Amino acid sequence: MENDQETVEVEKIRTSEDGSEPYNVIIIGAGAAGVGVAISLMHAGVEDFLLVDREEIGASFAAWPEETRFITPSFPSNSIGMLDLNSIAIGVSPAFNMRVEHPTGKQYAEHLQGLAAYFELPVCERMEIKSIEKNDEVFKLKTGSVTLQSKNVIWAAGEYQYPSLNIFEGSELCRHTSTVPKYGDLEGDDFLIIGGYESGIDAAYHLAKSNKQVRVFDINNPWGEESSDPSVALSTYSFERITDTMFEENVELFSETMISSVTFEDGTYEVTTQDGQVFKSKVQPLLASGFEGSHKFVSHLFEEREDKFLSLTERDESTIVPGMYLCGPSVRHDGHIFCFIYKYRQRFGIVAQAIAESLDIPTDEFIAAYKGWGMYLDDLSCCGQECLTC
Numbered sequence: 001m002e003n004d005q006e007t008v009e010v011e012k013i014r015t016s017e018d019g020s021e022p023y024n025v026i027i028i029g030a031g032a033a034g035v036g037v038a039i040s041l042m043h044a045g046v047e048d049f050l051l052v053d054r055e056e057i058g059a060s061f062a063a064w065p066e067e068t069r070f071i072t073p074s075f076p077s078n079s080i081g082m083l084d085l086n087s088i089a090i091g092v093s094p095a096f097n098m099r100v101e102h103p104t105g106k107q108y109a110e111h112l113q114g115l116a117a118y119f120e121l122p123v124c125e126r127m128e129i130k131s132i133e134k135n136d137e138v139f140k141l142k143t144g145s146v147t148l149q150s151k152n153v154i155w156a157a158g159e160y161q162y163p164s165l166n167i168f169e170g171s172e173l174c175r176h177t178s179t180v181p182k183y184g185d186l187e188g189d190d191f192l193i194i195g196g197y198e199s200g201i202d203a204a205y206h207l208a209k210s211n212k213q214v215r216v217f218d219i220n221n222p223w224g225e226e227s228s229d230p231s232v233a234l235s236t237y238s239f240e241r242i243t244d245t246m247f248e249e250n251v252e253l254f255s256e257t258m259i260s261s262v263t264f265e266d267g268t269y270e271v272t273t274q275d276g277q278v279f280k281s282k283v284q285p286l287l288a289s290g291f292e293g294s295h296k297f298v299s300h301l302f303e304e305r306e307d308k309f310l311s312l313t314e315r316d317e318s319t320i321v322p323g324m325y326l327c328g329p330s331v332r333h334d335g336h337i338f339c340f341i342y343k344y345r346q347r348f349g350i351v352a353q354a355i356a357e358s359l360d361i362p363t364d365e366f367i368a369a370y371k372g373w374g375m376y377l378d379d380l381s382c383c384g385q386e387c388l389t390c
């Protein structure tokens with residue numbers, strides 16, 4: 001796939017200021033979710049949409065620490081009708097495209113850029129949406145300088161650029177793993193990592209491979225979870241890493257250990273647990289506390305669930321503002337978590353269908369094709385932990 005994406009020039013964007021017609025759809029965020037749902041809209045026959053990103057296509061993936069790789073494997077299984085686990089579109093296989101089983105973030109960002117170019121998606125990069133309101137049936141999306149208008153909006157702005165930072169006293173003294181360009185470049189020998197799910201274990205693994213001493217704390221027991229759902233327990237990839245000799249030699253895991261504060265005095269960090277244990281290091285502790293997510297920026301357009309995720313209709317549309325959709329890892333239905341690509345991609349077709357039908361575009365063939373590829377999950381009753389589709 002050629003990586004020669006031509007983005008839409010800002011001057012060619014239709015704005016409210018020049019009195020032009022609203023778009024049918026504007027998608028905010030050109031990550032895996034935004035690019036994937038854009039391709040689904042195209043497949044569903046929806047025209048006149050725009051995909052905007054405040055940085056570049058795949059910017060979050062490109063910002064991963066250099067050593068971090070996908071935990072979900074890619075495999076060119078499309079030939080037997082099983083979509084590659086890391087694919088965001090029918091007919092696409094990252095494994096075939098990149099010849100890599102566990103791509104790095106940078107490789108995957110390039111893959112997304114290649115897809116946007118191949119499908120000739122109308123993408124406008126370096127355009128940040130600062131606010132969204134709906135007036136007179138039309139959404140107004142303000143950047144710093146212009147207002148875009150659209151009949152429908154899909155929020156796909158992701159989580160990675162919105163880390164969880166303020167979680168206990170002194171947490172601002174720690175460094176979030178999402179700000180680390182390369183674990184191999186971190187100075188010091190004695191690392192304290194707060195958070196022991198995928199990012200924490202990933203950080204511990206790479207540091208251990210550089211022969212650093214690492215202690216990992218988690219309030220739960222991620223490496224002891226019985227669940228088969230990788231949204232709940234560690235992935236197989238991480239379990240394998242835990243058994244690596246250098247991990248076993250260099251990493252100490254503390255489960256059910258809640259950190260209550262971090263202090264820094266005389267060049268030493270002190271990490272205190274809720275039950276009064278104190279761990280010291282001269283190295284800045286790493287925070288692998290996960291992500292708040294971007295959905296809070298559009299929470300005024302949705303009802304909120306008790307857990308602060310957004311209430312969605314069966315079509316991933318706002319229950320209070322028609323035409324406002326959510327796509328990507330923040331999608332929740334009851335207890336179902338759609339935080340991996342192979343999970344949330346199954347909702348692209350649902351959103352594309354809803355928008356196509358609102359524009360009187362027939363969708364029968366589209367739905368049949370998406371169902372055939374496992375890209376259309378409308379029956380959530382099947383999704384228990386051991387369910388093969390979820």
Ligand SMILES: Cc1cc2nc3c(=O)[nH]c(=O)nc-3n(C[C@H](O)[C@H](O)[C@H](O)COP(=O)(O)OP(=O)(O)OC[C@H]3O[C@@H](n4cnc5c(N)ncnc54)[C@H](O)[C@@H]3O)c2cc1C
Pocket residue numbers: 028029030031032033034052053054055056057058059060061064068069070071072127128129130156157158159160161198199294327328329339340341342
């Ligand atoms: C370390 C790590 C490892 C992971 N490994 C896997 C894995 O192996 N398999 C898997 O399936 N998932 C994995 N995930 C999860 C996966 O990365 C996310 O599900 C995915 O990045 C989400 O894609 P997205 O498109 O929703 O968000 P993003 O990729 O973050 O894209 C959102 C885009 O929105 C843009 N944006 C944000 N705000 C605005 C705004 N206001 N205006 C305009 N643009 C905006 C951003 O610039 C960004 O490009 C991993 C995540 C992490 C952090």
